[in-house]
Amino acid sequence: MGAAAEAGRLLVINAGSSSLKFKLFAAAPLVAGLGGLIERIGDAANSTLSAKLRLPDGSTQKWEDKTPITNHTTALEKLMRFLGDNVSSSIEQEVAAVGHRIVHGLDIAKAVLLDDAVIKKIEKAAALAPLHNPPGLAGIAAAQKVFGPAVPHVAVFDTAFHQTLPPHAYMYALPMEYYKQHSIRRYGFHGTSHKYLAETAAAMMGRPLGQLNAITCHLGAGSSVTAVERGRSVDTSMGLTPLEGLVMGTRCGDLDPAVPLHIMRTTGVGAAEMDAILNKRSGLLGLCGNNDLRNVIERRAKGDPEAALAMDVFIYRVRKYVGAYTTALNGHVDAIVFSAGIGENSPLVRALVCGELQRLGVIIDAEANAEMVGGRQGFISKPESRVKVLVVPTDEELSIAQQTVGVVFGDMGEQM
Known part of the structure; x- marks a missing residue:
């Protein structure tokens, strides 16, 4: 072989x-x-x-x-x-x-x-x-x-990287029979990307993956955040399905579970249509009529109040997860990593997410942040920043290739 x-x-x-x-x-x-x-x-x-x-x-x-x-x-x-x-x-x-x-x-x-x-x-x-x-x-x-x-x-x-979540992070507070009989629990997604981001960040920082605590932010049409402790996923924003967590292009993210029940009771919407509302007609699209954050940013710059609100909700949710996962990592965060279409290409989003995180040890280099677009990889934090902030273009195909080689060709694959 x-x-x-x-x-x-x-x-x-x-x-x-x-x-x-x-x-x-x-x-x-x-x-x-x-x-x-x-x-x-x-x-x-x-x-x-x-x-x-x-x-x-x-x-x-x-x-x-x-x-x-x-x-x-x-x-x-x-x-x-x-x-x-x-x-x-x-x-x-x-x-x-x-x-x-x-x-x-x-x-x-x-x-x-x-x-x-x-x-x-x-x-x-x-x-x-x-x-x-x-x-x-x-x-x-x-x-x-x-x-x-x-x-x-x-x-x-996509779910494999998150199998290291501890039970207190992946269990829902539902009757135990739903977990035992129907496998209802948090699984998390974008795992191939989050794995690649953690490994790449560790290499860029010159430390073993097993010594890295990071918060990896995969921000695109579908978005998720993962808490990585010593190289292992210990919490992640997506749940049983990719619907949970951040506000996304067309997905609502975190929601009081009574909301869809209330909408179904009061409007007569059926389960299939409710599913479509939550997954395909919500998120940025639901808030301002546009699911592409680039267009939302343009409208916001022109004073559009709905676009401004959509942007505020999106940024707040990301920042809230960064704060929550700082706690999940017991306050020990070595790096915050931004990736995917939005994370790689929007200095504005990165600046807004990190702008209020100084007390957590984050100090952004505005010039480096502005230049880090178009597939570039590097640090956007100042040298004195206790938490390093990185932009890493995700490469899920490369990660799949690396893992495939590792499975088929064993140790030789791991050396690649």
């Missing part, structure tokens, strides 16, 4: 209900290559494969191909033909392993080799992630059909 890694490639795929995101890596050393997205699977008239590759001179080569794609298997077959034409004519023989991003793995605590037992657990978890696990299973089935039994497949779970 070591020789296969040295000569082979690694394919990472993330299957959505009508999409297939992909990235190809050289397996050893682990280097990212061409990546892209197949969209509108099942809509034969509009399905599209788009891809890009960053060249050594810093420029980017791009492709776009409109082609009928009826299901995930035909999508993957189309992808392999595309890679054969543009990367290597023997690409199917070169792929040494496939890494799959799966949202929910119940109690699975690490990346694992896919077998029938793991697939059954993913199927069971689909009740808790109905929008995500079934497409993930479709991607697994397609990849296993295309590559056959000789190529190993690894599942990397």
Whole structure:
């Protein structure tokens, strides 16, 4: 298997209900290559494969191909033909392993080799992630059909990093039967990103991961915050589903559970519509009619009161979690890490979140903060800041690739 890694490639795929995101890596050393997205699977008239590759001179080569794609298997077959034409004519023989991003793995605590037992657990978890696990299973089935039994497949779970939460953090104060019989508890999500952020922050600070206490902020259309104690997740803002926690693009985040019950009783809204209201029509969209924070910021700058309110609610919720997780870490915070679309690219959001945290030991360098956009990585706190503040562009595909190599190739993968 070591020789296969040295000569082979690694394919990472993330299957959505009508999409297939992909990235190809050289397996050893682990280097990212061409990546892209197949969209509108099942809509034969509009399905599209788009891809890009960053060249050594810093420029980017791009492709776009409109082609009928009826299901995930035909999508993957189309992808392999595309890679054969543009990367290597023997690409199917070169792929040494496939890494799959799966949202929910119940109690699975690490990346694992896919077998029938793991697939059954993913199927069971689909009740808790109905929008995500079934497409993930479709991607697994397609990849296993295309590559056959000789190529190993690894599942990397969004929930795995958070399996280190202690019971007092993951239990809800509900009758115990709901936990024992229906697995109702906090699971947390974005775990692959939070794991990558903690590991990268530790490396940037020159300390072992096991000696790092950090608050990692994955802020995008979907947002979450995690408390990392000595390299392990000990609390996280998302819960049984990704709905809990921060205000997001279209998700409400934390909410009195009586609110949806009251709305259902007084308006006649059914369970399915209530679910859509909470997940797809709330958050920034619900507060000001726009789910893109960039547009909210523009409107706020022009004096729009609803946009200003939406921004205030968003910032307050993030800041509140940072404060709560400072307590969860017993006041010992080495770093606050910002990432994802908003966290990586909005100096304003970072400044507003950190602006009132001086008493916690946070001192922001305004100039460094303003410059840290567009995929840049670095520190935005002043040298005298007790808590270091970092911007780290998340790379979930790289993390999936690293974990896949570790599972399939053992110690060699860990050394990468």
